[in-house]
Amino acid sequence: MEKYNHKYGAEQIQVLEGLEAVRKRPGMYIGSTSVRGLHHMVYEIVDNGVDEALAGYCTEINVVIEKGNVISVTDNGRGIPVEIHPKTKISTAETVYTILHAGGKFGGDSGYKVSGGLHGVGASVVNALSKWTEVTIKRDGGIYQLYFEKGKTIKKLTKIGETKETGTKVRFLADDTIFESLNYDYEVLENRLREMAFLTKGLKITIEDQREENPRKGEFCYNGGLISFVEFLNKNKEPLFKPPIYIEKGGEVPVEIAIQYTTSYSENIHTFVNNINTVEGGTHLEGFKRALTKVFNDYARSHNILKEKDNNLQGEDIREGITAVVSVKVKEPQFEGQTKTKLGNSEVTGVVQSMVNEALATFLEENPSVAKAVLEKCVSASRAREAARKARELVRKKNSLETSTLPGKLADCSSKNPDECEVYIVEGDSAGGSAKQGRDRKFQAILPLWGKMLNVEKARADKIYGNDKLNPVILAVGAGIGNDFDITKIRYGKVIIMADADVDGAHIRTLLLTFFFRYMRPLIENGNVYLAQPPLYKISKKGMQDIYCYSDEELDQKYKELEEKGIARDQLGLQRYKGLGEMNPEQLWDTTMNPETRILIKVTMDDAMKADQIFTLLMGDEVEPRREFIQANAKYVKNLDI
DSSP: OOOOOOOOSGGGSOOOOTTHHHHHOTHHHHSOSSHHHHHHHHHHHHHHHHHHHHTTOOOEEEEEEETTTEEEEEEOSSOOOOSBOTTTSSBHHHHHHHSTTOSSOSSSSSSOSSOSOOSSOHHHHHHHTEEEEEEEEEETTEEEEEEEETTEEEEEEEEEEEOSOOEEEEEEEEOTTTSSOOOOOHHHHHHHHHHHHHHSTTOEEEEEEOSSSSOEEEEEOOTTTHHHHHHHHTTTSOBSSSSOEEEEEOSSSOEEEEEEEBSSSSOEEEEEETTEEOTTOBHHHHHHHHHHHHHHHHHHHHTTSSOTTSOOOOHHHHTTTEEEEEEEOOSSOOBSTTTTOSBOOTHHHHHHHHHHHHHHHHHHHHOHHHHHHHHHHHHHHHHHHHHHHHHHHHHHHHHHHOOSSOTTTOBOOSOOOTTTOEEEEEESHHHHHHHHHHSOTTTEEEEEEOSOOOOGGGSOHHHHTTOTTTHHHHHHHOSOSGGGOOGGGOSOSEEEEEOOSSHHHHHHHHHHHHHHHHHOHHHHHTTOEEEEOOOSEEEEETTEEEEEESSHHHHHHHHHHHHHTTOOGGGSEEEEOOOGGGSOHHHHIIIIIOTTTOOEEEOOOSOHHHHHHHHHHHHSSOHHHHHHHHHHHGGGOOSOOO
């Protein structure tokens, strides 16, 4: 092994003081420096206000996105303590914002029974990763202010006025040398703040975006708490019963759960610990699922819905069509990682399980019509699962017997390394033919699809296996579907949807994305799904290289550039591409498939809850919400083919 010629002594060992470590490795503290990490900065400060609400001192939090992407968060809690801290010998407020692991949430006599803040790094991390931070505190009859730049104190705590009010206001500008972008997405913030309001019954949270001429505003306050939350999640679905089942229990680990079943086929469970969304679940989810399976099986047995010879219902059968929110408050939560996506406290499993066992069993006995409606759905799901299993085995058997090419006219690539392989899912044989001729056979596979694709939002799993439009996609990806999906078995690192730039193409893309979201979600979560961006226009002139434009804005820009070179518009030929089939193989390679020149859009999912609602809205059975959505968004449509 080659040795690197460099010194390695005491002087090479770096000691990062204060908040230097945060600026050096921001991803350790906020997950990433992408837009997701940027939004996380806002949540960290809002969480502090929510913790005050959980402690019973805060009733209102106001978030403002000011011009220039400055964030302002104001709460009417107790205000950060301003007295000199006995250990640091500086004001407590300055301590909180400049020293890692300084906070009031470590248990014991801390001022908080439960909180989202755990490590005492939220405020100081935001300060460290901001160009500047201004903190205004109302407490003990005075108004106090501090000012920081890049985590360093510029203006120490100073009293600037008198007041009878209490609370804290934090304004900060994220550091553009650390973050990839400072452009906050109003809708992302709005969704998260709405979620926080649902979880904290009676807390009023407002958001205002002042960056545009006409400011956008949102105001959220829900006295119904989790019941309101579940009703909101199901607003475009047809519930099997109303209102949602609500379970609540106090004690050492307070638990709140709301449950409602709908006619849909997807499972939709969201879990929270101290108001933090645990997207990877954890012990509270495990306890909930165990209890759900036990209670419904016990009820089905005791009421002869399941006969002696019948197998027990599986967990997935019982969770088909469920929408549930599970919220627990844990004094000292153990999360896996600073980003807090999975709860590890083992004692929570038993607490949630026993509570749900007792409360849900009682509810079913008292509401036999609800129990019957849900169990009929569960039994139907069980039969569909069995049918899906048989269809799956049939598909596997059939494919093992086939020695020719994979179904669906797949033109495979020669490489077998998923990291470098990519498959283009192409609409129609015409575009498929051009793509096959134009591709790089070493790493690019082509899968043409034709005919009307199944809308999986309206179909059970047994209808998907063996479906002649979807089966080729399942086999090409090679990692199974649903609960059997294994991301490690994918045959291609990039799954690229290449459809026409028109309404039909958009429909194909949406149907495929619905399928990936419902049955191959890890594919999206892992960042393996892409949308190809074919050009909309070709500008041509004899003796000049063809110019391709991907938007109306780019077309106008190219026209201007050519005019500056003395080439007038009337000297130029313009072609508007209606479909991929209009391009010859060479053009398709140059514009859409060549890694050096193509434009690919990665499909990401920052908010599974929002994604679920959008798919239900656009692809579900309810017509009226879809009509309202189209009417509200029609003005934003470009390049509509009429």
